[in-house]
Amino acid sequence: MIVGSGPGGAILAEQLLEKGRRVLILEKGLYVHPDDFSEDEVDMISRLYSDGALQISQSLRFTILQGSAVGGTSVVNNAVCFDTPQRVIDTWNARSSSGKVIDDTAYFDSQQKVRARMRIKKIAEGTRKPLDAVLNHGDSLITSAVKSYFAGREDAYEYDVVEANIVDCLGCGYCNIGCKYGRKLSMLDEVLPAAQHKHGADNMRIISEANVTQLTESSGKITEVHAVVAGGRKLLVRNPKTVVVSGGTIHSSWLLMQSGIGKANKLPIGKGLCFNMGSPLHALFDRKVTAYDGLQIAHYLKVHDHPGFVYETWYNPPVAQALTMPGWLDTHFRNMQNYDRIAAVGVLVGTESNAHIVPALFTGGPDVVFQPTQGDLNKLVDALVILGNIFFTGGALEVYATTRRYQPYVNQSAVLRAQSQVDALRDLVKHDYDILLGTGHPQGGNAIGTSPANSVIGPDFKVFGYSNLYVCDASVFPTSTTVNPQLTVMTLAHYAAQFVQ
Ligand SMILES: Cc1cc2nc3c(=O)[nH]c(=O)nc-3n(C[C@H](O)[C@H](O)[C@H](O)COP(=O)(O)OP(=O)(O)OC[C@H]3O[C@@H](n4cnc5c(N)ncnc54)[C@H](O)[C@@H]3O)c2cc1C
Structure with missing residues (x-):
């Protein structure tokens, strides 16, 4: 039995079926057929996202986006794939004083298999429309800006079209509300139906709108799984052979916490959460950019001296763009009127693992307690400063970060009008309440490791102290x-299949 049908749950299900197992997936989100996807952002967001995309940290300063639907967040994600950096696996292994947490050779072998399975390629390859017509139309401006900024320093950076599990993209720009055209190979479009087709519906059952609320244990074994299904009816699964929790970061930890799992041996469940913390920078140009037309995330940029962050060119349909557009009231209105003359790039900073989950005061659900460290904020500001310089090199008229305080917009000091002003960002952003921060990439909370002192699951993905309970998703x-x-989640799931009994 698997709880959750995102990349963690779905890839693992497919592998277990290949090994002759029968699989039942309980998924709390809706089953929405891709034919029913529409361009109505508000409708799709409310149907496909956890908490209708209003999930926010306890401080109210950090938005945490997650999908909730059959297929998990893969239904609404951008399908961009990066190989797991070797340094990440090295860091995970270095947490152990007694042997490796992850066997690198087997792990990277799984990664190759997942890349082939998910047909992960550069967007350019196999796309029938001309590439320029497919990519975010802000891209050509940003590409020439990056080239000019790094002229003569070609070894200092890596800039390229993203790789993705997208085949023959049409460049509609609606990745984040479900791909109606079947080009994104999400779990909903590709993995779940293919597995069911190959192994038969009797061997692979998925129940949507089934919210797993409690795992009951006896002597270290999960003996009952309780769920509430559509209409409020209760579903009880007795004596499951195996239970894999793949509800994603936050919700997997929350289910374990609610069920009292790991209390006796004080497992650090719901601790050590981390994020790829993002904030965009917008640039106004003197001509139409129409960045909304085309693939939302098209190019990435890595600056070798700064391994702590990554840039991605990025733009959105109007509702989502309005949520991140800088400015308040009339300034926001003015910026939205310039929607077709603005290009944007997102900065992603990998944060420290310093967040944790507590019960929320009024909702009865989980609350995430998170404040970025000063080091993480400094990395973000460094990244924005470099990016501001890139935009001006590329001919931007104005550049703005999504700073939160109203006052700077009254005297317009948050609007940068020349490259010489870019360093002002360092004064504008000192705290997490100074700038819009968020993530679509929450990670951790059920860390994998070799010791129950700092980890929740062992190298075999089994929760310490339990004989039939596993976790497999971004929370590990x-x-x-x-x-x-997501490629790391999928690879871990492929790799985990060898251990799940
Ligand atoms: C807008 C957006 C864009 C993104 N773009 C990218 C991208 O381009 N590239 C990339 O690498 N990553 C991207 N991500 C992140 C990526 O999609 C996630 O890291 C990945 O999907 C995590 O997989 P998962 O299996 O851990 O969890 P999820 O995909 O979140 O799946 C978990 C599933 O479990 C279900 N569930 C939770 N609790 C329960 C319960 N108690 N009972 C039953 N079901 C439950 C949830 O409803 C959900 O469907 C993006 C995320 C967002 C929000």
């Missing part, structure tokens, strides 16, 4: 990847 990351995490 001990540290953040900095790069987009």
Whole structure:
């Protein structure tokens, strides 16, 4: 039995089926057929996202986006894939004083298999439309800005079209509300139906709108799984042979916490969460950019001297863009009127593992307690400063960060009008309440490791002290990847299949 149908749950299910197991997946989100996806952002967001995309940290300063649907967050993600950096696996292994946490050779072998399975390629390859027509239309401006900024320093950076599990992209720009055209090979479009087709519906059952609320244990074994299904009816699974929790970061930890798992041996469940913390920088140009037209995330940029962050060119349909557009009231209105003359790039900083989960006061659900460290904020500001310089080199008229305080917008000091002003960002952003921060990449909370003192699951993905309980999703990351995490989630799930009994 698997709880959750995102990349962690779905890839593991497929592998277990290949080994002759029968699989039942309970998924709390809706089953929405891709034919029913529409361009109505508000409707799709409310149906496909956890808490209708209003999930926010306890401080109210950090938005945490997650999907909730059959297929998990893969239904709404951008499908961008980065290989797991070797340094990440090294860091995870270095947490152990008694042997490796992850066998690198087997892990990277799984990664190759997942890359082939998910047809992960550069967007350019296999795309029938001309590449320029497919990519985010802000891209050509940003590409020439990056080239000019790094002219003569070609060894200092890596800039390229993203790799993704997208085949023959049409560049509609609606990745984040479900790909209606079947080009994104999400778990909903590809893995779950293919597994069911190959192994038969009797061997692979998925129940949507089934919220697993409690795991009951006896002598270190899960003996009952309780769920509430559509209409409020209760579902009880008795004596499951195996239970894998793949509800994603936050919700997997929350289910374990609610069930009292690991209390006796004080497992650090719901601790050590980390994020790829993001904040965008917007640039206004003197001509139409139409960045909304085309693939939302098209290029990435890594600056070799700064391994703590990554840039991704990025733009959104109007509702999502309005949520991150800088400015308040009339300034926000003015910026939205310039929607077609603005390009944006997102900065992703891999944070330290310093967040944790507590019960929320009023909702009865989980609350995430997180404040970025000063070091993480400094990395973000460094990244924004470099990016501001890149934009001005590329001919931007104005550049703005999504700073939160209203006052700077009254006297317009948050609007940078020349390259010489970019360093002002360092004064504008000193605290987490100074700038809009968020993530679509929450990680951790059920760390993998060799000791129950600092980990929740062992190298075999089994929860310490339990004989039939496993966790397999982004919550098992001990540290953040900095790069987009879904290929790491999928690879871990493929790798985990050898251990799940
Ligand atoms: C807008 C957006 C864009 C993104 N773009 C990218 C990208 O381009 N590249 C990339 O690498 N990553 C991206 N990500 C992140 C990536 O999608 C996630 O890291 C990945 O999906 C995590 O996989 P998972 O299996 O851990 O969890 P999820 O995909 O979140 O799946 C967990 C599933 O479990 C279900 N569930 C939770 N609790 C329960 C319960 N109690 N009972 C039953 N079901 C439950 C949830 O409803 C959900 O469907 C993006 C995320 C967002 C929000």
